[in-house]
Amino acid sequence: MTIKPQPVIILVEPQMGENIGMCARAMLNCGLQRLRLVNPRQSWPNEAAKATAADADLVLRDLEVFETLDQALNDCHCVFATTARDRSLNIPFMPVGDAVVDAKKGIGKGQQVAFLFGPEASGLTNKAIARADRLLKFPTNPEFSSLNLAQAVLLLGWEWRRSSQDVESFSQTEAISRGQLEAFLLRLESELESKGFFLTSDMKPHSAKTLRSIFSKARLNDSEVKMLHGVLSALTKPVNIGSVSDAAE
């Protein structure tokens, strides 16, 4: 069966099988059925998930499991992270309704769009959030804002479904995949490492995270990443012999 173009729901390190099943059910209620898990705490397949999914077991059947978030995002062009808290990273926040419209536009262009949900107890880490190009917040009651996992997934699905816009016709996407972005970021980090940019090893994860978020939220396209690779090559090019001797003189 082919399914309509739709976003991928990614549960990052979900703790309870029951909740995975409930998410599957909430998704299918809203016509969504592409589910990925990153490093679930309990082994997969999981009986508790099957029990709570009930007749939404077709979502579980096609579910994909990844060891790392980077693997799960490798083919994704556009990544929304759901978070209840304001975060220090400077990634733009979108209300869920706008995010869904934005996601539909991307999907219409042939992009792979992902929505990330964190573990039940703690939500997404800043490290995971740095991989998103947009943050998504559910405007619940500020005095009691915390949604459980399946309910957050349900509200996203509901907004997806209620959004009346049809998915625009497909055209070739220009946005890069997370895999391409990752390759650039790894190269940048490695160049910076060799130049002693990360003064202490303590500092490195934080700085790397900030760099990641800068380039994630820019939503780069193919030619822009090519250019950034070119920039990196140019900037790190060893000074030529002529220049060295000029400088030495």
Add this chain to the structure above:
Amino acid sequence: MTIKPQPVIILVEPQMGENIGMCARAMLNCGLQRLRLVNPRQSWPNEAAKATAADADLVLRDLEVFETLDQALNDCHCVFATTARDRSLNIPFMPVGDAVVDAKKGIGKGQQVAFLFGPEASGLTNKAIARADRLLKFPTNPEFSSLNLAQAVLLLGWEWRRSSQDVESFSQTEAISRGQLEAFLLRLESELESKGFFLTSDMKPHSAKTLRSIFSKARLNDSEVKMLHGVLSALTKPVNIGSVSDAAE
């Protein structure tokens, strides 16, 4: 504490305490806190309900229990019944969004407005539905339409909340001035120029424009621009004497 004018949520013959607690939580997520039970299957108060309500226990504390639906509806002016099925009764159906607007109008006139939800397994009986002046259906996936109780309550609450307030403004970390961005871009261009990045002078304006757009759309903040300056300094740092002699050997 006085609470804002709002509808009453009535659970008719709920079967499981857990679900009552989940409903309380979903309600409070959306700022609703007036809950009534009609003839719950399990005795009340109920420990399982308290456990799943978590910090929404204030909803349970003020909850009212009635023996019959007629008693629970006694002070209500306007009654919406939620049902997944089409019914033979000739009561007008309303989409949930319209129902919420209608409910608000009634409440604005001082009316008591109720939303009825049936037992988990079977939904409302025709006898219960006959007490409603409007029917309310959630337009879920027709091939998998059945919502669990707390999720149906959540979607009603969500629609109530989204109609009762304008979308909250999503504040964003203060963006840098165009002047700060310009300074960084000029420095980047100048470094690239000196490294021969711009192969021809024709090419330069186009490449510079692309670079500008990459960093413009990232909506950088102050500390991010500082970091990018640091990156530039690190990448362009001349190789140290040791490395030069290594390379020369």
